[in-house]
Amino acid sequence: ILAGLAWRTTVSGLVTRVRLGAAGILLAGLVVAAIDAPVTGGVAGALTLAAAVLSSLSLTTMLMAMMELTHQVVDHDVSVRAFTVYDVVASTSMQVGMFVAGFLVAASAGSGWPVDAYRLYLVVGAAAILATVTRAGWPGPRWTGRVHAHRPPAGGADAGEADADDGVDADREPAAAVAAGAAPAATGQAKARRAASEPGPARSQ
Numbered sequence: 484i485l486a487g488l489a490w491r492t493t494v495s496g497l498v499t500r501v502r503l504g505a506a507g508i509l510l511a512g513l514v515v516a517a518i519d520a521p522v523t524g525g526v527a528g529a530l531t532l533a534a535a536v537l538s539s540l541s542l543t544t545m546l547m548a549m550m551e552l553t554h555q556v557v558d559h560d561v562s563v564r565a566f567t568v569y570d571v572v573a574s575t576s577m578q579v580g581m582f583v584a585g586f587l588v589a590a591s592a593g594s595g596w597p598v599d600a601y602r603l604y605l606v607v608g609a610a611a612i613l614a615t616v617t618r619a620g621w622p623g624p625r626w627t628g629r630v631h632a633h634r635p636p637a638g639g640a641d642a643g644e645a646d647a648d649d650g651v652d653a654d655r656e657p658a659a660a661v662a663a664g665a666a667p668a669a670t671g672q673a674k675a676r677r678a679a680s681e682p683g684p685a686r687s688q
Contacts, residue, residue: 486543504545509609511538
């Protein structure tokens with residue numbers, strides 16, 4: 484809830500939020516790993532609670548930023564499929580992680596290790612998340628991708644389907660779009676100048 488209330492809309496800062504969230508998860512894992520088990524003192528209990536809050540805030544922020552990034556880069560034509568895959572991967576990963584964690588918690592009960600297997604699992608998993616989001620090649624925002632005009636075929640229903648790319652291509656660079664629009668105008672001006680400089684028959688033609 485706190486992560487949702489603290490969220491502010493941004494475009495360019497989403498990747499930074501993903502990486503900061505991953506760093507917060509790793510920091511929380513390191514704090515938990517450094518606390519002696521079982522937790523008995525008030526200070527250790529407060530640190531454990533603070534680590535849990537930090538981990539939850541960081542994870543929620545990271546997932547919200549990744550969801551927003553997905554909204555920006557997925558074309559609307561494949562959005563249903565993309566977000567279905569997104570949801571399946573996220574939920575399956577969580578279930579597998581909790582399944583493995585249950586065995587590690589059972590194996591860590593009464594362990595004589597300085598850091599038990601479950602807490603090592605938390606630290607290693609958090610480090611893997613941070614490494615992944617740090618090394619990932621993040622795509623730039625594309626927002627709605629292609630904006631289709633949805634015009635009917637010029638020759639009627641028998642003329643076939645209209646080209647879906649007749650609309651505005653939002654992926655075109657502004658400079659390229661300006662150049663594409665300016666080229667015909669420049670060509671027309673050049674022809675007009677040549678016609679004006681030629682003798683009478685050419686000019687009338």
